[in-house]
Amino acid sequence: MENEILISVQELSRFYGPQRAMENVSFNVHRGEILGFLGPNGAGKSTTMQVICGVLAANHGAVSIAGHDIHEAPRLAKQHIGFLPEQPPLYNDLTIDEYLHYAARLRGIRSAAVTAATAIAKQRCGLETSGARLIANLSKGYKQRVGIAQAIIHSPSVIILDEPTAGLDPIQIREIRALMRALGKDHSVILSTHILSEVQSLCDRVLIINQGRIVLDQPLAQIDTNNGLPSGIEVSLHTPPAVDTLLGLDGVASVTRITEDTLRIDFHPAVNATDAIIAKAVADGWGLYKLNTSGTSLETVFMQLTAGDNEAHVDAEDAA
Amino acid sequence: MIRTIGLIAGNELRRLFKSQLAWVMLAVVQLLLAIFFYLLLAQYMQPSAASAGLTAVVVSGLYQIAGVVMLLVSPLLTMRLVTEERRYGTLKLLLSSPVSITELVLGKYVGIMVFYCLMLLMISLMPASLAFGTQLDLGQIAAGLIGVLLLLSAFAAIGLFISSLTDSPAIAAISTFGVLFLLWIINIAGTNASAGMAALFAYLSLLRHYTHLLTGVFNSTDVLFYIIVSVFFIILSIWRLDAERTYG
Secondary structure (H helix, E strand, O other): OOOOEEEEEEEEEEEEOOEEEEEEEEEEEEOOOEEEEEOOOOOOHHHHHHHHHOOOOOOEEEEEEOOEEOOOOHHHHHOOEEEEOOOOOOOOOOEHHHHHHHHHHHOOOOHHHHHHHHHHHHHHOOOHHHOOOEHHHOOHHHHHHHHHHHHHOOOOOEEEEEOOOOOOOHHHHHHHHHHHHHHHHHOEEEEEOOOHHHHHHHOOEEEEEEOOEEEEEEEHHHHOOOOOOEOEEEEEEOOOOOHHHHHOOOOEEEEEEOOOOEEEEEEOOOOOOHHHHHHHHHHHOOOEEEEEEOOEHHHHHHHHHHOOOOOOOOOHHHHO | OHHHHHHHHHHHHHHHHHOHHHHHHHHHHHHHHHHHHHHHHHHHHOHHHHHOOHHHHHHHHHHHHHHHHHHHHHHHHHOHHHHHHHHOOHHHHHHOOOOOHHHHHHHHHHHHHHHHHHHHHHHHHHHHHHHHOOOOOHHHHHHHHHHHHHHHHHHHHHHHHHHOOOOOHHHHHHHHHHHHHHHHHHHHHOOOOOHHHHHHHHHHOHHHHHHHHHOOOOOHHHHHHHHHHHHHHHHHHHHHHHHHHHHO
């Protein structure tokens, strides 16, 4: 069942009064796939996620989760969903254990199995020792972890996380990413984020939404032709060479002078000319004292697609 | 269905008793009614009042005042029912779980009613203590108890609906209080109106049906009145939350 479609979204539209939140959004997510959901603020990411989970109703279109229509058979469909909204849905007056027990029971876990499910969820989110703590007293990072724990407590086949790593410290982010990678093996995960590197390190497929429309739906491997390598570098040199010298190097597409001794060098796609430039700089004595990688191809794509008034509309079918 | 309603009601109760609100409310109501209970008892001990029965004076009198006190405190209990779920985003947890909106609303209603029953039990312990020394009219007490319960059920349903309209507990509390108070005194509005309007206003009054039950008159129209009010506002709450998913 490797290619089983767990989330199917068909021509979904949702309006807030006359204002369009999302229009004609269609995509599928297969089992074992992690979908990165990108878009600027207010692009419709949260709305889309809430419609998929049945928190909001769509004006047009259909969502089916593991073969069950969310509108026709909400109870069956929602049993397969674990959802973490942007603000973790926590009861401040409960302890972590009480809250997770309640969440587990709500998701239909039998009372006999609740303690075991809670223990597993806590262990996966690094909450083993804090079960008796009151949620009101938790730090933001811990609240976020409890939020993730409630989303995975019933091991749903579809996990939808709205900015799961917001507010976490770097160590926690690494742990949560590892957790999501593990979950992505046999579940479907949709994850929205602002952090492009998160998508690069986690996701199989990227979906960019802008002003309520999908502007890109592609496997990460196709976009990120540099395999996560920079699309260019910024170098600071004591004695910079002529621009033409740099353009003569293999793989260099363009050179922009930022200040007197700082240059931005963009590479041809799928080429990393960093090594060649460093070697040349050492050989010719340019006095290289600073080097920053700048941007990846995903960032470039994201900027192109979300800049301006939705000019760059890539049709989902054409892109795939 | 029953399991989910019980689950939501249980969570509601648990959270009520975790906050100081529930405890303080039980204590304050008990204290106030204990004072009234003493005053009613003292009044009954006066030779002039002895023509009416003990149950009529003390027990029904106590339930009468309990109705007024509950009118004042009930909005404070119901204000957070939905507003808080909305404010803390926990409504999204419920809506993304395999729980229907009907179960959600009924769960909240049942939770608050269990709390009211507990409160009523504590209040009733006072008149029950009289049974040690005298004979009580159990029939009249039962009618009175049913009356208070029905009244509280209407309070809970109205409060639940109003709390589903806003995300501010304060607004929910003051609006609920306004509506309950209006329905309490609406029969006064009818005094100067035509006969038909007066009858309508008198019928709508929460107080009038309650008084009937307290005097031991078990009239099915009075009982039906509270059941209809409760069901009406529960259905409105369900509609309101369902509409929010589509239009909110």
